[in-house]
Amino acid sequence: MTGHALIPRNSLVWLLTAQVVALAPHLPRLPLWVAVLWLGCALWRVQIQRMRWRYPGLLVRVLALLLVTGGVFLAQGTLIGLDAAVMLLLMLFMLKLLEMRRPRDALVVIYLGFFIVATAFLFDQSIPLALFQCFSLLVLVAALVGLQQTPGRNDPARAMRTGALLLLQAVPLMVVLFVLFPRMGPLWSVNAPGQQARTGLAESMAPGDIAELARSGELAFRAAFDGAVPAQPQLYWRALTLSRFDGRSWSRSRFNSAGTPPDWEPQGDPVSYRVVAPASNQPWVFSLRGASSTDERLVLTGDYLLQARRPLAQAMSYGASSRLDSLLQPGGLDPLQQRINLQLPEQGDPRSRAFAAQLRQAYPDDAALVQALLRHFNREPFHYTLRPSPLGQHSNDEFLFDSPRGFCVHFAGAMTFVLRAAGIPARIVAGYQGGEMNPRGNYVLVHQFDAHAWVEAWLPGQGWVSVDPTFQVAPERIERGLQEALAGEGSFLEDSPLAAARYRNIGWINDMRLFWDDINYQWQLRVLGYQSERQLDFFRRWLGTTDWQRVGLISLGLSLLIALPMALWILRPDRQPRDPQRRAWVKLNRRLGRLQLQAATGEGPRAWQQRLEHALPAQRDELGAFFDEYVRLGYATPPGAPTPAATQLNLALRALLQALPRTRPRRPITPLDLPGEGPRL
Structure with missing residues (x-):
């Protein structure tokens, strides 16, 4: 048994409460034994306070440290990296309960709590988490206040009021620093090794992949246009080009994307827009045909796609401009590009190859052959569905001639194969088509079920021409969206009964959904998206300068303008006493x-x-x-x-x-x- 604990009982209650709120956002993504570990540490600490158990000795502490280190290694597969480091910090945060002997040790636990609160934003930056973390900060500050209260003057409500007042006093200075302090990469911009791609698209694609993606109601990205929003059939959001075919799946060719884009001819009126893309841990972003951007974080690739220079470890807001009628590489393909975009396996799909030969014999002109193939999809009994039949080894043959039921990637893959077999360079473009207009914020919502694949064929004098065989089979998919195209089948979001987008036809549910999404969009755009580019634009618009010396002087002046009146108010002689x-x-x-x-x-x-x-x-x-x-x-x-x-x-x-x-x-x-x-x- 130990002597009387030096940390008051009321202070221990505050510490345990602060630990609970700081750890809560992390627990859903951690193994169950982590919560059991915290309960064990809390129980041991309470028993110490009741003078029934002893403080753990050196041997027990060393053993506990080794055990939690081993647990982190088993859970994460490594001790190096952000996920493992955060988990190990959480474990040490819990074990620190057993080492507290004096108020100074309790202060260390509270200070660690502030770091734990910050690390939660590594994995989520949503509004609900931000609101909960404000409450976490309030509890931590109240715990600091409660640690100074004597047992005879223990007043939890007063500690909470004092903590709230301290945080409110810090808000004006926080706003000044947020707006004017130089924008560096936030803590959550560090790449987390455990993060997976969340865009839904992948660098390789088999016939059923996009069909599976279309069963998700998650948001892919948002786009706001400076002027009128283009018509739905013009909203083809390009993300990837797939040029390599192994007989089963299509994948990306690094050569097509490498280097600067070949010559192209911008045509048509420019369409300016701003996209807010979520974190995906992938470099690709979304743009319309004929895109360009002045954002230094983006580069135009060799296949005319906008791509981020670094993988998106955080939500990214970027501006772009597109000319939808642009001619892409009308001057011709070099021999290597010609070979890549005509590549087919030596064997496989013999009936599709024979069909391509028949088309070539009937239509010597490439453009005429492309139109004939589109008419074939329009006139034959093809069916657009999220429930395609399984395909075997000769997937294109089986789809074109035996089981003509498929999703967009089936049509795009089969058409690209036939065009290549007929000697026309072609590739698949993967991305999203269409979107849902949110009238509250005047922007377009693009969901994962808007994922789409279409074809680009190279034609002499025209360059890369976009054609969409899905439009020939199900024009309502392009003109009115996936829900309308699948209305008769009933397969729209059938695996996601709680997805709000599934109930868009119910007025009040749809209004609530769009209202909440607009709030999230403004959060992404104005808070999470307030990075160096937007900060410099703010300086130019409101301060008339981007010189950091002048901005620093303005920041100092505003800080003093806020801090001095507040200090005079707090220290005023006639201030009402609290007693x-x-x-x-x-x-x-x-x-x-x-x-x-x-x-x-x-x-x-x-x-x-x-x-x-x-x-x-x-x-x-x-x-x-x-x-x-x-x-x-x-x-x-x-x-x-x-x-x-x-x-x-x-x-x-x-x-x-x-x-x-x-x-x-x-x-x-x-x-x-x-x-x-x-x-x-």
Whole structure:
């Protein structure tokens, strides 16, 4: 058994509460044994406080450290990297409970809690988490306040009020620093090894992959246009080009994307827009045909796609401009590009190859052959569905001639194969098509079920021409979206019954969904998206300069402008005291000062009462009630006992203030007129 714990019991309650709120956002992504470990540490700490268990010795602490290190290694597969480091920090945060002996150790636990709160944003930056973390900060600051309270003055509500006041006082300075302080990569911009791609697209694609992706109602990205939004059939959001075919799946060719884009001819009116893309841990972003951007974080690739220079480890907001009628590489393909975009396996799909030969014989002109193939998809009994039949080794043959039921990637893959077999360079473009307009924020919502694949064929004099065989089979998919295209089949989001987008036809649900999404969009755009580019734009627009020296001086001036009045308000001489006795004394003294009956320096309550009763005999009963309660509250409480509530004192003060006259007596009574004095303050 140990001696009496030096950390008060009320402070331990605060510490355990602070740990719970700091750890809560991390627990859903951690193994169950982590929560069991915290419960064990908390129970041991409580038993120490009750003087029933001892503090763990050196051997136990070393063993515990080895065990949690091994647990992190088993859970993460490594001890190196962000995921493992955060998990190990959480474990040490829990074990620190067993080492606390003095208030200084408790302070270390609280300070660690602030770091734990920050690490939660490595994995999520949503509004609900941000609101919860504000509450976590409040609890941690209240724990700091509670650690300073004595057992006799333990007041949890007062600690929470003080913590809230401290945080509110910090808000103006926080806003100034957020807006004006140089934007560096936030903590959550560090790449987390455990993160997976969350865009839904992949660098390789088999016939059923996009069909599986289309079963998800998750948001892919948002796009806001400067002017009118283009028509739905023009919203082909390019992300990847797939040029390599192994007989089963299509994949990306690094050569096609490498280097600068070949010559192209921008045509048509420019369409300007801003995209907010979520973190994906992948470099590709989304743009319309003929895109360009002045954002230094983006580069235009050799296959005319905008791509980030680094994988998106955080949500990214970028501006782009597109000319939808642009000619892409009309001058011709070099021999290597020709070979890559005509590549087919040596064997496989013999009927598709024979069909391509028939088309070539009937249509010597490439453009005419492409149109003939599109008419084939339009006239034959192809069916657009999320429930395609399984395909075997010769997937294109089986789809074109035996089981003509498929999704967009089936049509795009089969058409690209036939075009290549006919000698026309072609490739698949993977991305998204269409989107849902949110009238509240005037932007387009693109979901994972909008994922789409279409074909680009190279034609002499025209360059890369986009053609979409899906439009020939299910034009409603392109013009009105996936839900309309699958209305008869009933397969739209059938695996996601809780997806809000599934109930877009119900007015009030749809209104709530769009309203919440608009809030999230503004959060992504104006808070998470407020990085160096947007900050410099803000400086140019509102400060008229981007010179950091001038910006620093403005920041310092605004900080002082906020801090000095706040400091003067906090330190003002006439500030109301928090002690209810002292507050009542000051209030009465201020009121009696108008009658020239204020308390003299060093005058005690009974002496002041006696003098007032001589000057105000009509108020003798009210004066007696107030001073009796004042003395009882201040002098009749045993040392160490909780202070009684000041309710009766406040009631007596209110009655006395109401009974006081509004004019001064004829002759003020001083302490010298009285035979004795009461106790001094």
